[in-house]
Amino acid sequence: MGNRFTKCRIKLTFKNYSEQQQEVFDKATMAETDQASMDDSTKNITIPTTKREFHDVQTSTYWLPKDDSEQMRLSAQHYALKEVFKTNVLSSVIEMLDFDRGIDILDVGCGPGAWIIDMMDDYPNCRYQGCDMVDVINRKTMPEQLRFCTGNVVEGLPYADNTFDFVHMRLFVLALRSDEWPKAIKEILRVTKSGGIVQVLEPNLDLPKETDNLFYKANKALHIICQQRGQIPSVGRELERMLREAGNTKILESVYIPTDTTTGTIAAKKLAWSWSEGARGAMSVLGPAMGVTDEVEQQKFVKDFHKCMLTKCGFYNFNAVAAQKL
Numbered sequence: 001m002g003n004r005f006t007k008c009r010i011k012l013t014f015k016n017y018s019e020q021q022q023e024v025f026d027k028a029t030m031a032e033t034d035q036a037s038m039d040d041s042t043k044n045i046t047i048p049t050t051k052r053e054f055h056d057v058q059t060s061t062y063w064l065p066k067d068d069s070e071q072m073r074l075s076a077q078h079y080a081l082k083e084v085f086k087t088n089v090l091s092s093v094i095e096m097l098d099f100d101r102g103i104d105i106l107d108v109g110c111g112p113g114a115w116i117i118d119m120m121d122d123y124p125n126c127r128y129q130g131c132d133m134v135d136v137i138n139r140k141t142m143p144e145q146l147r148f149c150t151g152n153v154v155e156g157l158p159y160a161d162n163t164f165d166f167v168h169m170r171l172f173v174l175a176l177r178s179d180e181w182p183k184a185i186k187e188i189l190r191v192t193k194s195g196g197i198v199q200v201l202e203p204n205l206d207l208p209k210e211t212d213n214l215f216y217k218a219n220k221a222l223h224i225i226c227q228q229r230g231q232i233p234s235v236g237r238e239l240e241r242m243l244r245e246a247g248n249t250k251i252l253e254s255v256y257i258p259t260d261t262t263t264g265t266i267a268a269k270k271l272a273w274s275w276s277e278g279a280r281g282a283m284s285v286l287g288p289a290m291g292v293t294d295e296v297e298q299q300k301f302v303k304d305f306h307k308c309m310l311t312k313c314g315f316y317n318f319n320a321v322a323a324q325k326l
Contacts, residue, residue, distance in 0.1 A: 261314030
């Protein structure tokens with residue numbers, strides 16, 4: 001009885017958290033695209049200060065915050081990506097692995113654990129591990145079948161060889177240098193069982209052809225910062241090649257999905273909100289690269305950037321690849 005009660009309480013707690021995320025989406029993403037309604041839709045949203053909390057891992061080039069505001073954004077971003085792909089797991093993976101019976105799953109770079117906890121609703125019989133270089137998991141909402149530990153995919157994950165049936169990794173575009181990607185791919189394959197599958201998802205942060213808008217300005221600055229840090233802003237299109245070159249793999253599925261944030265769809269609005277809030281979190285780095293250093297001006301830029309993505313120019317194209325370890 002006690003265990004059943006605990007599980008129900010945990011599930012209800014996370015359900016409430018998910019509903020809070022949806023409320024944020026309703027305020028921030030469901031506005032009409034005319035000036036008055038967008039102003040009205042954003043005026044009640046809490047705008048966090050530009051003074052943010054960042055990780056202190058000296059070997060990492062990751063440049064987004066680790067504070068509560070960022071964890072909320074990451075959780076919301078999970079549902080935006082699910083809206084884009086209409087799934088958490090590619091179809092070939094579902095066909096190959098017995099999720100209903102129960103398998104061992106690892107989420108690398110799990111952040112607040114939104115992907116894992118969402119997966120638990122669909123596949124409650126699986127056993128889940130989350131790993132991240134910073135500990136931001138909310139222990140109060142962490143179900144029993146989830147285990148978390150800190151670890152760095154480049155320096156080595158804290159798991160034995162051939163541990164997991166399915167390893168999931170995504171959105172490391174602003175975390176890994178170009179020479180670290182092959183190491184990361186080999187590491188997730190190391191902890192995957194023979195016959196197991198890895199799924200990797202990344203965006204292509206390409207520059208738009210139109211240069212007279214804030215979307216171009218922000219992404220141009222992002223490209224400059226990525227170049228300085230040795231990162232690949234359009235790493236999504238490199239995933240299949242890197243997985244092939246890792247050796248001992250078979251590509252099961254490679255999916256490319258373009259998105260246009262001006263279309264007015266639910267997915268478009270969710271992505272526009274998520275990425276504009278990402279820009280807010282990165283403003284201590286992004287702002288100086290754009291010549292926007294005043295805090296008030298930075299907050300105004302984020303608001304105008306969001307409007308630009310909804311009405312004028314905004315796109316992010318994603319690649320997701322599933323590969324089996326032979």
